[in-house]
Amino acid sequence: QSVLTQPPSVSGAPGQRVTISCTGSRSNIGAGSDVHWYQQLPGTAPKLLIYANTNRPSGVPDRFSGSKSGTSASLAITGLQAEDEADYYCQSYDKSLSGYVFGTGTKVTVL
């Protein structure tokens, strides 16, 4: 059972803005552990989208942005495109469990 909770699904029309929440606790995000985000297209390995809460690796469009506050974090996708249809996972470190933890995952559907 994951310690980071995400909504199972979000959807939006092309061009719209969607956000995905990642809710943790005082032993992970609330303890100061950073949040990282990954995109997983069907049948492929996850791809790093955001690291250390807000940073985009080279090559990731600036349509993707991350934020963190308290025991939660969010990923925003602006100008939604058909190619953004994928599963998205947040990841952090839990200091009570002494290990890396992933969110439950969110499926983004472009209407």
Next chain:
Amino acid sequence: QLQLQESGPGLVKPSETLSLTCTVSGGSISSSSYYWGWIRQPPGKGLEWIGNIYYSGSTYYNPSLKSRVTISVDTSKNQFSLKLSSVTAADTAVFYCARQPGYSGYDIWEYFFDYWGQGPLVTVSS
């Protein structure tokens, strides 16, 4: 361009040991800036961290799997390996190897996963 490639049997019998190797190309596994990790994903489910290793051999394991997991490194071959013992059908999953770069103070919680292997499906079945 860094590449990671998993190799090993795609079918393992219950109660036996699952063994996978990750070969790193385009970069050195001996770099002091990285850990090297294993993550698995059961079919249709989410991601689970298994463990990781530093080039020196220092390891960290998921507490829920620790009793059954061994991760080792061979710097001469630029490879690291996973062994998961006493497998059951519940261990059927896609297994990914990945590089973990550190940042800021390089404390163990300041690592994420940037490069991933393609991830073979390993099925546990008799």
